[in-house]
Amino acid sequence: MQKMGVCHRDMSLENILVDEYKTSVVIDLGMCLRVPYASEDGGPGVGDVNAGTLRRLIRPLIPCGKPNYISPEVLRSSEPFDGFAIDLWASAVILFIMLVGLPPWEFARAEDPRYRMVVRGGLGKMLQSWDRQISPQATDLLQRMLMEDPRARLSLEEVKCHDWVLSEDAQGAMPAAPDEGWRG
Amino acid sequence: MDDFAFLHNATATFDDLLMNGDPCAPLPFEAARRGRAERVDAHVYNPVTHDVLEVSNIIYESHPDGRPPDRAYWVGRKLKKCIFGVVKECTVLLYRNDANVPWEVTPAKAAVKIMSWQKIRELRHIEDPQQEVAAMQYVSKNGPHPHVMGVLDVLQDEDYLLMFMPFCSSGDLFGFVQQAGRFPEPMARYWFRQILEVRRHLSQRKDH
Numbered sequence: 494m495q496k497m498g499v500c501h502r503d504m505s506l507e508n509i510l511v512d513e514y515k516t517s518v519v520i521d522l523g524m525c526l527r528v529p530y531a532s533e534d535g536g537p538g539v540g541d542v543n544a545g546t547l548r549r550l551i552r553p554l555i556p557c558g559k560p561n562y563i564s565p566e567v568l569r570s571s572e573p574f575d576g577f578a579i580d581l582w583a584s585a586v587i588l589f590i591m592l593v594g595l596p597p598w599e600f601a602r603a604e605d606p607r608y609r610m611v612v613r614g615g616l617g618k619m620l621q622s623w624d625r626q627i628s629p630q631a632t633d634l635l636q637r638m639l640m641e642d643p644r645a646r647l648s649l650e651e652v653k654c655h656d657w658v659l660s661e662d663a664q665g666a667m668p669a670a671p672d673e674g675w676r677g
Numbered sequence: 678m679d680d681f682a683f684l685h686n687a688t689a690t691f692d693d694l695l696m697n698g699d700p701c702a703p704l705p706f707e708a709a710r711r712g713r714a715e716r717v718d719a720h721v722y723n724p725v726t727h728d729v730l731e732v733s734n735i736i737y738e739s740h741p742d743g744r745p746p747d748r749a750y751w752v753g754r755k756l757k758k759c760i761f762g763v764v765k766e767c768t769v770l771l772y773r774n775d776a777n778v779p780w781e782v783t784p785a786k787a788a789v790k791i792m793s794w795q796k797i798r799e800l801r802h803i804e805d806p807q808q809e810v811a812a813m814q815y816v817s818k819n820g821p822h823p824h825v826m827g828v829l830d831v832l833q834d835e836d837y838l839l840m841f842m843p844f845c846s847s848g849d850l851f852g853f854v855q856q857a858g859r860f861p862e863p864m865a866r867y868w869f870r871q872i873l874e875v876r877r878h879l880s881q882r883k884d885h
Binding site for chain 1: 681682684685686687688690691692693694695697698699700701702703704705726766774800803804805806808809813814815816823824826829842843844845846847848849850851853854857858859860861863864865866867868870871872873875877878879880881
């Protein structure tokens with residue numbers, strides 16, 4: 494069985510197609526990276542996912558992806574990043590837009606007052622001022638995924654175990670939409 | 678060991694990774710594998726209506742050893758533009774052992790991204806389509822995943838690079854959000870769980 498160890502780097506609502514109104518399919522793998530792992534022998538070398546070890550941080554690269562979804566550390570382009578965490582950041586922005594109907598900011602950087610407000614813990618307050626409230630649990634999840642410092646964010650496992658995600662009330666039925674696949 | 682490594686990677690903190698060695702460059706993908714595209718006009722049999730149609734713009738992989746192709750694509754209407762060309766809808770055709778009517782229609786649909794080599798060379802975009810092909814082939818190695826787009830065939834000729842993919846019938850999620858304004862929480866939860874499943878799948882392997 495082939496292991497993956499890949500980060501997508503360009504997750505967005507536009508890059509998620511829907512099949513028969515019920516299955517989402519992530520497309521546009523042109524920015525994918527194969528994530529480096531610690532070497533199997535514990536030495537300084539680099540392994541891949543098959544080493545069965547912990548992944549390593551990636552050296553800064555030229556920022557890419559759609560503006561709304563780029564994480565602050567990728568945008569700064571001056572510090573190492575965790576390949577998996579940047580997809581999780583983009584997933585949080587996707588969830589924000591699904592729940593609120595608007596993107597949280599244009600770019601995740603300090604010059605953007607909305608970004609400043611959210612990363613200082615003001616996500617709920619911002620939504621209140623937009624008159625677009627969401628449930629306290631959804632607010633808690635988004636706030637804890639959208640922290641500026643990658644150290645302060647929830648891990649994938651923590652997101653999967655969050656009360657909001659675990660709630661049994663999940664409903665896939667879609668409002669009617671035009672039947673035109675691959676719309677750009 | 679595998680289960681342990683998976684769990685370890687799913688719960689690791691940024692500092693765990695920082696302690697795990699100096700940050701390094703991402704690893705390269707294996708080079709993309711591309712077959713030779715053959716484009717023909719041919720007769721196609723429809724097993725439902727028993728009609729024989731004269732069809733143009735059928736594309737399949739031409740094998741150097743002369744063996745017949747497994748399947749072909751009847752390229753149809755344009756779905757959208759992309760950076761290096763267009764995406765078109767296709768009907769999947771099956772090969773049948775009949776020189777006069779060599780193809781048969783199936784209910785399967787596909788989408789093909791048709792990218793011009795000239796544009797690929799001219800634009801030198803940050804998004805290299807050959808890199809995309811390599812990544813799609815890499816993540817498709819265990820067969821298709823329900824929530825990650827895989828690739829059915831990658832073909833080329835002098836003018837074009839052709840990526841054949843499964844067809845998705847209902848547009849993109851952005852369109853649904855636009856139409857709804859915003860999603861009720863149970864609906865957002867439904868889609869968000871599928872997105873988390875993608876992140877989990879790309880982390881490790883298919884059978885988890």
